[in-house]
Amino acid sequence: MYSYIENEIREVSRINLLSDQQVFDELKDAMTGRRYSWYTVAYGLQVQYRRRQLRLQHFEPENLVYEWNVLCDERLDWKYRGHPSFMSVKFNRACLVNLKVIPIRAGFGSKAKQVTENNIDGCILFPINMVLTVGKPDYTMCDGRFGESENSNARLRWGYFYHEGPEFRVDYIHERVEY
Secondary structure, eight states: OOOHHHHHHHHHHHHHHSOHHHHHHHHHHHHTTSSOOHHHHHHHHHHHHHTTOSOOOTTSTTOHHHHHHHHHHHHHHHHHHSSOSSOOHHHHHHHHHHHHHHHHHTTOTTHHHHHHHSOOGGGEEOOGGGTTOOSOOOOEETTSOBOSOSSTTOOOOOOOOBTTBOOOOOOOOOTTOOO
């Protein structure tokens, strides 16, 4: 049986033992996509969101969608500036913890370690028309199979896409919207 709590505790403890430079290096590898499967994690979160299996209380610790969207924004800073939005050891450590823990909490099970330590997204062929769209694009794995979905022939619904490719964000409405 897979115990996500034990794996989460183990991962947080491992990160807390890293030096500041090791945290920065590991965060850089994740943010640049060298050792993190951004699209696979994004797809898994989108599936969980559609199934209504994620908590959506805004600004609460268990709101994985909010935390993921913050990480997506931070990734854009890394992409365009080559470093975090601001230099804070504590912030870097928190980002790394969230990158590693979100797939565990989202129910990836034993796959969580694989998608947070390796970039397996290179095997996914994304269509050109995904840029600047919110829709239901098809994608296939490099062996020709459709991506994992509720229905094997289903088209997949993705979130927002930034102008240079499919950077995932989950669009959701929370109860405390202020106008």
